[in-house]
Amino acid sequence: MRKLYPLALATMTLLCPVFETSGDEGMYLFNDLPVDQLKSKYDFEPSQAWADALRLSSVRFNSGGSGSFISSDGLVLTNHHVASDTLHKLSSEDRNLIDDGYLAKSLDQELKAPDLELNQLVSIEDVTERVNAAVAKDASVADAATQRRAVIAEIEKESTDKTGLRSDVVTLFGGAQYHLYRYKKYTDVRLVWAPETAAAFFGGDADNFEYPRYNLDATIMRVYEDGKPAKLEHFLRWSDSGVSEGDLVFVSGNPGRTQRIFTVEALKFLRDSRLPYVLDYLRRKEIMLQQFGLEGAEATRRARDELFGVQNGRKAYTGMLAGLQDPSTIATKQARETKLRAAAESDPELSGTESAFAEIAAVQAEKKNMLGQTVTFRSRLFDLALTSVLRAAEDEKPNGERLREFTESGRESLVQDLLSTAPIYRDLERVKLADELARFVESRGGDNEWVAVVLDGKGPRERAAELIEGTKLDDISVRKTYLDGTLDDIKRSDDALIDLARKLEPEYRRIRTINEELDERERQAYAKITAAVSKLQGASGYPDATFTLRLAYGQVKGYMQDGERIEPATDFAGAFEHEAQHQGQTDFDLPPSWNQAKDKLDLSTQLNFVCTADIIGGNSGSPVVNRKGELVGLIFDGNIQSLTSDYLYTDQQARAVSVSGVGILEALRNIYGADQLANSIGK
Amino acid sequence: MRKLYPLALATMTLLCPVFETSGDEGMYLFNDLPVDQLKSKYDFEPSQAWADALRLSSVRFNSGGSGSFISSDGLVLTNHHVASDTLHKLSSEDRNLIDDGYLAKSLDQELKAPDLELNQLVSIEDVTERVNAAVAKDASVADAATQRRAVIAEIEKESTDKTGLRSDVVTLFGGAQYHLYRYKKYTDVRLVWAPETAAAFFGGDADNFEYPRYNLDATIMRVYEDGKPAKLEHFLRWSDSGVSEGDLVFVSGNPGRTQRIFTVEALKFLRDSRLPYVLDYLRRKEIMLQQFGLEGAEATRRARDELFGVQNGRKAYTGMLAGLQDPSTIATKQARETKLRAAAESDPELSGTESAFAEIAAVQAEKKNMLGQTVTFRSRLFDLALTSVLRAAEDEKPNGERLREFTESGRESLVQDLLSTAPIYRDLERVKLADELARFVESRGGDNEWVAVVLDGKGPRERAAELIEGTKLDDISVRKTYLDGTLDDIKRSDDALIDLARKLEPEYRRIRTINEELDERERQAYAKITAAVSKLQGASGYPDATFTLRLAYGQVKGYMQDGERIEPATDFAGAFEHEAQHQGQTDFDLPPSWNQAKDKLDLSTQLNFVCTADIIGGNSGSPVVNRKGELVGLIFDGNIQSLTSDYLYTDQQARAVSVSGVGILEALRNIYGADQLANSIGK
Incomplete structure (x- = not known):
């Protein structure tokens, strides 16, 4: 599918x-x-x-x-x-x-x-010049990312205020183009x-x-x-x-x-690290959800939609990985890349191309270290807690400095998600969270300081049961209270999951910052490669x-x-x-x-x-x-x-x-x- | 179970x-x-x-x-x-x-x-002195392992020749004792x-x-x-x-x-590395066998016994890991270990104890690097090929220098396994081998030299199909030919799996040697710890x-x-x-x-x-x-x-x-x- x-x-x-x-x-x-x-x-x-x-x-x-x-x-x-x-x-x-x-x-x-x-695409506007103009030529990677985020938030807010439409700036061609998409929302x-x-x-x-x-x-x-x-x-x-x-x-x-567009090094990262990692993850979730379903017909029903998604993903990624493991795939990509790099090398205007390939290779090594570094537990209740905590903190900032999903143009969608009437099953949440806590221990190692924070001296299963027992976030009115409240309300909360999300917030932000900087470095490198492709092969193509x-x-x-x-x-x-x-x-x-x-x-x-x-x-x-x-x-x-x-x-x-x-x-x-x-x- | x-x-x-x-x-x-x-x-x-x-x-x-x-x-x-x-x-x-x-x-x-x-235990004889006497006091780790293996093979052969019984020297108390077990076989x-x-x-x-x-x-x-x-x-x-x-x-x-007996560092290796690795492996096999079974009732039947085993293992290891992830488990073990180490430190006769703990910690780090380093593909047909290749090579050596499973005392069991009339299903073998080849690429990385040897320029699935197509090892008479043949017969074989096993033999031996040396280092270290326990706590206990x-x-x-x-x-x-x-x-x-x-x-x-x-x-x-x-x-x-x-x-x-x-x-x-x-x- x-x-x-x-x-x-x-x-x-x-x-x-x-x-x-x-x-x-x-x-x-x-x-x-x-x-x-x-x-x-x-x-x-x-x-x-x-x-x-x-x-x-x-x-x-x-x-x-x-x-x-x-x-x-x-x-x-x-x-x-x-x-x-x-x-x-x-x-x-x-x-x-x-x-x-x-x-x-x-x-x-x-x-x-x-x-x-549902989003209906009403108009597209090229805003590349405005975005690029807002990023200082000599900005560091971190600054460039911040400046770009700020101008994008500004463009989106202006557009939403003016048109009432959902307005998203989309990064295309690896950062060579930025287009503003306006959507009518249903x-x-x-x-x-x-x-x-x-x-x-x-x-x-x-x-x-x-x-x-x-x-x-x-x-x-x-x-x-x-x-x-x-x-x-x-x-x-x-x-x-x-x-x-x-x-x-x-x-x-x-x-x-x-x-x-991925370079050969980026594809090898997928082949040798990321896809095997994702597949281990998906198989784990598949077994976990199957096991949950063994408890009976109702348990099977509760887990089934997620199980379908996981199985579908597992089969798709298995096929993707099989393709990359076929030596002819990398050989084909390598031949194209070698040709491009050779051509770029003899063009003085494209002197940055080689370093862009090197940069992408360097980023892959760092991404490998980041695999499994996550504090998002893929439990709906924990997601709600973390989103509530982040929302309160982000709302204290000017729009342009917020994390992407908390800017004003995305507010309506955020609210819809937080206040969804979709049922939340505590039994399934408990099992999912227990598995995620166990996975957290595995990926960090049991002696990690954040593991101590997360487990609070208990085993993953016992701790998950305690956390789910101690939260009221399955109640929409409780979520609404947090949504309408301030950072102080979050700080005063005695909800077990809000408390955990609060403690993990600094680690979440640390990881996210690293990932966003890695993305920015890749974006800049791919933009250079894109420029080389355009100049050498006259590609109009597609992003x-x-x-x-x-x-x-x-x-x-x-x-x-x-x-x-x-x-x-x-x-x-x-x-x-x-x-x-x-x-x-x-x-x-x-x-x-x-x-x-x-x-x-x-x-x-x-x-x-x-x-x-x-x-x-x-x-x-x-x-x-x-x-x-x-x-x-x-x-x-x-x-x-x-x-x-x-x-x-x-x-x-x-x-x-x-x-x-x-x-x-x-x-x-x-x-x-x-x-x-x-x-x-x-x- | x-x-x-x-x-x-x-x-x-x-x-x-x-x-x-x-x-x-x-x-x-x-x-x-x-x-x-x-x-x-x-x-x-x-x-x-x-x-x-x-x-x-x-x-x-x-x-x-x-x-x-x-x-x-x-x-x-x-x-x-x-x-x-x-x-x-x-x-x-x-x-x-x-x-x-x-x-x-x-x-x-x-x-x-x-x-x-079936083995019925007929007698037990303590052969510790004879085994220890055969290992030079100042032998290197590699030499100690070799010397010990030689004397054990000798003891076993003597016993088999004399009694006609299956004779196994069993290492007990971490190498503090060696007992000769004689079995009547059915x-x-x-x-x-x-x-x-x-x-x-x-x-x-x-x-x-x-x-x-x-x-x-x-x-x-x-x-x-x-x-x-x-x-x-x-x-x-x-x-x-x-x-x-x-x-x-x-x-x-x-x-x-x-x-x-495991030290805290050894348990942490289990918790953070080995058990997560094994569980990823088992979940992978579980999904693979389930998928195979989707092809119909007969496919389900063919895969079922192995699937049961895998599911049973997955559930058991999940429980073991959960126990280790509970902080109180390591705390209990740590308290006992701290007590023992403190007592040993104040006893001049036990001065080697601390270094034994350090040695075990050092071995764990090396074992972590060896995880997934394997060329045994857990396909019955490949196992038969590798065993045939090793058997021919080992039989050229004196009994005492052979790998354990190829010594004379184990010959009858080896032959029974090689000539088993149990059915081998080519369709299941193909799917299992394809998965193992994919796993090999994942664990080594696609650019590894042995991956090139194994895949021979094809994707895992295609290569597995070719290998299974190209072997006759499901025919007992063919296996018997190899069993009765010499190393030259193996060298002349054009069987696809024999050919692959032949190529992988050096890598198999390299890995096995490293693992056996790590085992030997652990054995020596645990023997010291055992001595400390015996002296300080007067343990008769059990191994x-x-x-x-x-x-x-x-x-x-x-x-x-x-x-x-x-x-x-x-x-x-x-x-x-x-x-x-x-x-x-x-x-x-x-x-x-x-x-x-x-x-x-x-x-x-x-x-x-x-x-x-x-x-x-x-x-x-x-x-x-x-x-x-x-x-x-x-x-x-x-x-x-x-x-x-x-x-x-x-x-x-x-x-x-x-x-x-x-x-x-x-x-x-x-x-x-x-x-x-x-x-x-x-x-």
């Missing part, structure tokens, strides 16, 4: 152009579309109106995915696995939306998501329809990242304004036919993070992914695998055959609704298809449109061969996997009895 | 006395029983005949557990989870002994285990009866290491000689009643490894566990947990109640045979009980006997509070868990229709 796993949203967002592109590679900025390429390769010239309509019909989910507006009365299409965070939060012991799915028969049955925020988002997980995630972990697939990984929500369905000017019309091999298609979504809106394009196209031709599309008949072939295997039973509807279904209707468009985690839920801008599909996965696309795009076998638009309509009408909903789509 | 996880059988077998004992602590040597303690604490004086009979009725399983003779015609009792390795090897797609259990209705239905070896071992896993492992991973329990974790085999049931002089009679609180009981079995026969004793005794009294014994009625309470949870369904027999059963019959005896992994399958030497139980687990007993015995809450002897008989008669078998037990 191509949802963004939270780990990918590290503090660092390094964003750079690629050295060389190939095939249908590219995640293009909407203000710098590959017009010439599309013209020459596909004889297609997107009009401004075509591009604007697609951009304004696209949305970003703050939970880590993408989506699109699909009707004039606010309907939003995304993946089931993007919505599953919300489905989980709306579920309880007595209402299992994950297992059973949901269909609102009328507006009043639509269920409000506790903390979703925070009243309601669930309209979701299928059963058995249909959405048919084939489970075994089929994840595989192809051919037969998944109805789709969910429909609706955005509201002032308590009523939003009236939308821009939304996608739907194509009433399936796709054919060779069709040109476009993907408009928010790829989370790529590392295409590495930043979880902001991009356009990718490609063809619907099958491929060869183990000597066998894989057709580009599957249909409903294939789903039933796949079920029969895997009888008795976990997650290979289609839901009863499908088997009951089998006779009514047009089994030849397209269900899933693949294309060559360049996508990555975060693109989940992206609409796939044809030349006319009509929706033909819904991105939900990449195949296993695409897992290396974080750092290397290929179109040999790598494919993006979509649910077919006609498949969604067929299922709504003939499986889920949702004719009314189906009829309102695209209108 | 208290079976020995293979990881515990590291090359190092450091074996030392404890500083202080408490309660019923102790795993005593049969030639140094705690006669005075038993007399004073329990008014019990074991006669020599009592002890000899118990020793000669006890057996060790080479698969990592213990057992006992229970009839004159060769019946052997052990745990289902000790036998499961054999059950797995005797199973196929069409015969699932793990799921379905087994009952031989007649001798000709008894199924021969492919590679089991290599024709056949399966008689096993229950379904649903009964043996009722409650699954969730209940593992928990109490109260309701598990029929028992299996009965039979030893044969010359193709006929062995006639046994010594076997255990069975008590015809259950146990009562306060009963004095004895456990005769083979605890695998304890670390009670750390060595997977050799020991006697432990204790009382049948309940305990308090979370303010609640836990009764010492459970019964069949409790099993059915436990099933009802956990309806719908994985592994909480008793098998159909139990539910069908419910009306016939005497539900008040004891099923499991706990006692305070000091056990550890390897004790699984040990008989529990009463004062009269009659079998009353069968050790199969320790409770979760006992998981720290590797390094710290307590009897507050820690308990050994047994299947009740009367429970086994009740099940045989009234669930499994095995009256004839039941009637022959104890006779």
Whole structure:
């Protein structure tokens, strides 16, 4: 699944152009579309109106995915696995939306998501000059970071004050460009329809990242304004036919993070240190959540959404690491890099290039030392405590000096998160925190001074139980008190987790400062490398992914695998055959609704298809449109061969996997009895 | 489960006395029983005949557990989870002994285990003086290790030649003593009866290491000689009643490894480095085997026995680490150590003690560097290749210079292992080897010279497929050719795995030499510490566990947990109640045979009980006997509070868990229709 796993949203967002592109590679900025390429390769010239309509019909989910507006009365299409965070939060012991799915028969049955925020990209403005002008030429790394942060906060606040829109300055091309993105926010988002997980995630972990697939990984929500369905000017019309091999298609979504510009040394750091570290982390969480689930059906339900996310991340990172461990990958990257460095060396204007490569190598060594240096415990209750403590302290500072997430332009999103009505399960929190405390001891060593602070003389399990017992942060009104209060209120608190967060605050800030300085050093180095690439290869290209809106394009196209031709599309008949072939295997039973509807279904209707468009985690839920801008599909996965696309795009076998638009309509009408909903789509 | 996880059988077998004992602590040597303690604490004086009979009725399983003779015609009792390795090897797609259990209705239905070896301890001889005399006083660490190895090989060979018995010199008390153990070997071992896993492992991973329990974790085999049931002089009679609180009981079995003598620095190495490393390893294997099982029922079956072992190890090590992470554990150990060191410092004869502590600290730092330095890939086919390559090379050397496992006294066991008829699954081997190759790249870094040798320019998965494709070592006749062949035959081989093992041999030997020298340094240091303990505290005590026969004793005794009294014994009625309470949870369904027999059963019959005896992994399958030497139980687990007993015995809450002897008989008669078998037990 191509949802963004939270780990990918590290503090660092390094964003750079690629050295060389190939095939249908590219995640293009909407203000710098590959017009010439599309013209020459596909004889297609997107009009401004075509591009604007697609951009304004696209949305970003703050939970880590993408989506699109699909009707004039606010309907939003995304993946089931993007919505599953919300489905989980709306579920309880007595209402299992994950297992059973949901269909609102009328507006009043639509269920409000506790903390979703959808962003529609309204405008993009280049603010590079203003940002650069605010950073002194001879500033130290620390000063440069501070000055840049200050001017970015200023630009964002000005924009928010003026337009009322969410305003984010996005760092592109490794710091060579800064663009101001303004978003219209939708925070009243309601669930309209979701299928059963058995249909959405048919084939489970075994089929994840595989192809051919037969998944109805789709969910429909609706955005509201002032308590009523939003009236939308821009939304996608739907194509009433399936796709054919060779069709040109476009993907408009928010790829989370790529590392295409990474130097060989940076890739080796990923290969030898960071990815193994992340995988150990994910496997640990996977086992921990599985173990928790052994306690019974309700425990299984409580842990499941997080378990799915972890398993998905583990499989994705395993594929990424496997690609890097293949010696040919580094060899390919090394050849390109050697060529670039040789060219730069003979150009006096690019004399800083070599030192930039050296700087990146030096930073990797320091990043290795920082692995596991964290005091964020990935327990929701501790996160709330730490955020509350930091918020109170940051609010004492001028806007421009605050940590990024506490500046004024982000306040509304912060409040929404802190006051979310999503349920918090104390039993699960206790187990998660105990595991994190144990991990903290492991990563620091038991004799570390901060371990003494954290454990307070007890074992991790006992201490976690005490901390969870001693907090009231699962009560929204208590969180609101802290949110409305001052630093003094925080200081006076006797909440056990607030107390711990307070004690850990200096260490948290120390680590964060080091990481931000390392990021700044990389940013400056990659900016130099980017300049060299631009000058030598005249790259317009595209910047590495930043979880902001991009356009990718490609063809619907099958491929060869183990000597066998894989057709580009599957249909409903294939789903039933796949079920029969895997009888008795976990997650290979289609839901009863499908088997009951089998006779009514047009089994030849397209269900899933693949294309060559360049996508990555975060693109989940992206609409796939044809030349006319009509929706033909819904991105939900990449195949296993695409897992290396974080750092290397290929179109040999790598494919993006979509649910077919006609498949969604067929299922709504003939499986889920949702004719009314189906009829309102695209209108 | 208290079976020995293979990881515990590291090359190092450091074996030392404890500083202080408490309660019923102790795993005593049969030639140094705690006669005075038993007399004073329990008014019990074991006669020599009592002890000899118990020793000669006890057996060790080479698969990592213990057992006992229970009839004159060769019946052997052990745990289902000790036998499961054999059950797995005797199973196929069409015969699932793990799921379905087994009952031989007649001798000709008894199924021969492919590679089991049972050892009955016939005699113990102290050879300390001869071993020490062979090591020069001023020898370097490397020379001391070599000289010691040579004399041990010599002693063992002499003994084997003279007696025909398996002869092992065992290092005790950290090298302060060396004893020659002579074993009668049984290599024709056949399966008689096993229950379904649903009964043996009722409650699954969730209940593992928990109490109260309701598990029929028992299996009965039979030893044969010359193709006929062995006639046994010594076997255990069975008590015809259950146990009562306060009963004095004895456990005769083979605890695998304890670390009670470990210095604080050695424990910190476990806490901060080794156990986290092992747990990352186990979680990785757990996920890998689970993933393999997703491919279907047959894949699940193929991976299951190993998966069980890994999960069991993961849970045990998690408990061990949790104990060490509790600051009070190290504090307790530190207090004892400080006391000892202070006393030693004021004794001129013990002037070497401080330097011994320093030496152990220094060795820990080096061991940390060696973590993950391995070229043993834990794939059966690669193991066979490496063993074949080493065997050929070692056989060119005189017996005394060979690696331990290739000396003449161990030859028969080596041959049995190499020529085992246990099935080898190429699909599972491929996946396991791919994971190990990936792990090798991770632990060495992708640029390491040995990585280039191992991968040969391919990614781990591709390379593993090529290696498994290119080997014929799953064919026993091929393995026999290598076994009968010379080093030249190995050199001429074009088998892909033999070729890889040949290339890696120098690196394997380099690593092994370093590890053995580190062991030798620790051995010498612990011997000094042991001398100090003996002089200052007059300890007779017991040596750390060595997977050799020991006697432990204790009382049948309940305990308090979370303010609640836990009764010492459970019964069949409790099993059915436990099933009802956990309806719908994985592994909480008793098998159909139990539910069908419910009306016939005497539900008040004891099923499991706990006692305070000091056990550890390897004790699984040990008989529990009463004062009269009659079998009353069968050790199969320790409770979760006992998981720290590797390094710290307590009897507050820690308990050994047994299947009740009367429970086994009740099940045989009234669930499994095995009256004839039941009637022959104890006779």
